[in-house]
Amino acid sequence: MTLTGTNYIAGESSAEGSQTFTAVNPATGKELDTRFHAATEQEVDRAAQAAEAAFESYRNSTPDQRHRYLTAIAEEIMALGDALIERCCAESGLPAGRITGERGRTVNQLKLFAEVAREGSWVDARIDRAQPDREPVPKPDVRSMLRPLGPVAVFGASNFPLAFSVAGGDTASALATGCPVVAKAHPSHPGTCELITRAIHRATERCGLAAGVFSLVQGHTHESGGRLVGHPAIKAVGFTGSYGGGKALFDAANRRAEPIPVYAEMGSSNPVFILPGALRERGEEIARGLTQSVTLGVGQFCTTPGLVFLEAGAAVAPFREAVAENFRGVDAAVMLSESIRAAYEGGVRDLSAANGVEKLAEGKSANTGYTGTARVFTTTADRYLADPELQEEVFGPSTVLVTGDRRDELLKSARALHGHLTATLFGTEEDLAEYQDLVAILEGKVGRLIVNNFPTGVEVCHSMVHGGPFPATTAAATTSVGTRAILRFARPVCYQxxxxxxxxxxxxxxxxxxxxxxxxxxxxxx
Structure with missing residues (x-):
């Protein structure tokens, strides 16, 4: 399947700009074939205008029409076959098994939102009938429902080149609502984004929808993304990525003459609290699980646990030793890009240099491609409380064990947390009963609380919340995973x-x- 390296604007291939770039295979460090054309200002403008024009008809599409469309996109993605898997592996460095599984998740997300669109109750229809004889003032007939917001700009993520990208959850939920999408391809996997876009356009044609319902713009700098967010036709933004990238888009959106919502999922260290009873009873088992969770996918998940809190006691030293031994056996593995590996190495250098922080162990190293080595650090609750930067996400396979002398230090540490996506508690039934006040604190800090499971792995279902207070996201009242995600791209309208x-x-x-x-x-x- 030959790639064109172009932008796709309302179904038409476009390559007007002189700036080009290539993807790089993270496993080898070598450039891949095909040069991709960064979108010009005029191309971004055409894509946004096409989405605005398509909104007139797509906003009034029926639930059945949107169900057929999302289902058709899923079918066309599967029809890409091995070409999609091969290109995605080459651009991300991820193994074929992982990409195949992620394709399944992407397709299932589309089908889930197709069902939500068809069932239709998400619109929250409310009717208050007139009472013309009411005294002293007659009551009017008042009705309201959620209506689509308008064209949405979606930014692809580096760590999920399918499930949080061109046809990922943001796109699926926006299209289910009745909002056209202009997607900004991630520069690390532009070929993958092009293949998915071609599948979406085939689905658009199959369903007889306006071509402007979906467009893709390419770019390897912040310029095209900034133009997209600043365009007056765009009414909302979906983003998954770094704190710096998400905050920049949020700030740009709020500088517009008409500010718009930015639903940005950003950094999270996903604190884990291992309570005393659980540590005594199954410390070795938890140490194994922690190592697996931290190093899964080379630590490149938004739910990787980067902070682990312990209460001082006899079980802490054996637990640290078990964690250290496990980490020493972890093989180095390919990270998603040179820039991500460089940021990870910078983060672990900062941890190594931080006052009162010790490197407990590190995994095996390698010199091929953009590989990352696992590390585990240790510090005290006093040092953690004195250094707010220890909370910052280090995106990659590392974590910090934080030990407090007393129960109240664990509670104080929890109160000092800023916003994260998840918080986990490992505890016996007695632990959990004793630490109910810790649960109450953490409810105000995260979007998802977990008991006796690690946070890596996000189930796509109706009840899932993948969000949290700032700086984990820019919109704590929303989620980017699960069917509640559809509410981000709608607004209430009243008819009297x-x-x-x-x-x-x-x-x-x-x-x-x-x-x-x-x-x-x-x-x-x-």
Whole structure:
């Protein structure tokens, strides 16, 4: 399957700019074939305008039409076959098994949002019927529902080249809502993004939708992304990546004449609290699980546990020894890019140089490609509390063990946390009963609380929350995984004293869509 290296604007290939770049295979450090054309200002403008034009019709597409569209995208992605897997592996350095599994997750996300779109109750239809005889003032007929926000800019992530990229969760939820998408390809895997885009365009044609419902712009600098966020046709942004990148987009969006929401998932150290009873009873087992969780995917998951809190006691020293021994046996592995590896090495250098922080152990090293070596550090709760920078995410296979002298130091450490995606507690039933106040503290710090499981692995389901307070995200009230993600790209609209024929179908008296609705304060399908 030959790549063109072009942008795809409303179904048309476009390569107007003179700036080009190539992808690099992280396993070898060598450039891959095909030069990709960075989008010009004019191409970004055309993509955004095409999305705005398509919004007029796509916002009023039926639930069945959006279901067919998302299902067709899933089918066309599968039809890409091995060509997609091979290119994605070459651009990411990830093994074929991982990419095959991620393709399955991507397809299943699309199908899940297709079902949500078809079922339709996400629109939260509410009806308060008129009471013309009410005294002293008649009550008008008031109805409301969620409506699509407008064209959405989606930025692909480096660590999930399929599931958090061109056809990932942000795109699936935006399209399910009725919002066109302009995707910004990640410069590390532009060929993968092009292949997925071609699959989306085939689905767009199959379903007879306006071509501007989806476009892709390429670029290897911040310029094209900044242009996209600044375009007046764009009404929201979905982003997964670093704190620096997400905060820059958030700031740019708020400098616009019309500020827009930015749903950015950024850094997280995902604190783990190992309570005394669990440490005594199964410290060795937890040490093995911790090593596996920290080094899974070379630590390049947004839910990798980078902070581990312990309460001082006899079980701490054997636990540290077990963790150190496990880490020494970890092989170095290829990281996603040269820049990610460089940032990781800079992060572990900073930890090594931090006052009161000791390197406990490191894994094996290698000299091929952009490989990362696992490291584990140790410090005290006093040092952690004195140095806020120890909370910062080091994106890669490292973690810091933090030991407090007393129970109240663990609670103080938890209170000092800023926003993270997850927090985990390992404990016996007695531990968990005793540390209920710790749970209460952590509820205010993260989007997902976990008991006796490690945080790596995010189940895509209706109940999942993948978000958290700043700086983990820029929108703590939302999630980027799970069907609640659809709510990010919609806004409530109220219709007062409307004749039935002017109302959206979801608000008509005969309920033609069969939705669950609130009528005069009572929920049902009436």
């Amino acid at each position: 004293n409307f004749p039935s024929f002017l109302l959206p179908p979801a608000l008509r008296d005969d309920n033609p869509l069969g939705l669950r609705r609130m009528i005069d304060g009572s929920w049902g399908t009436h």
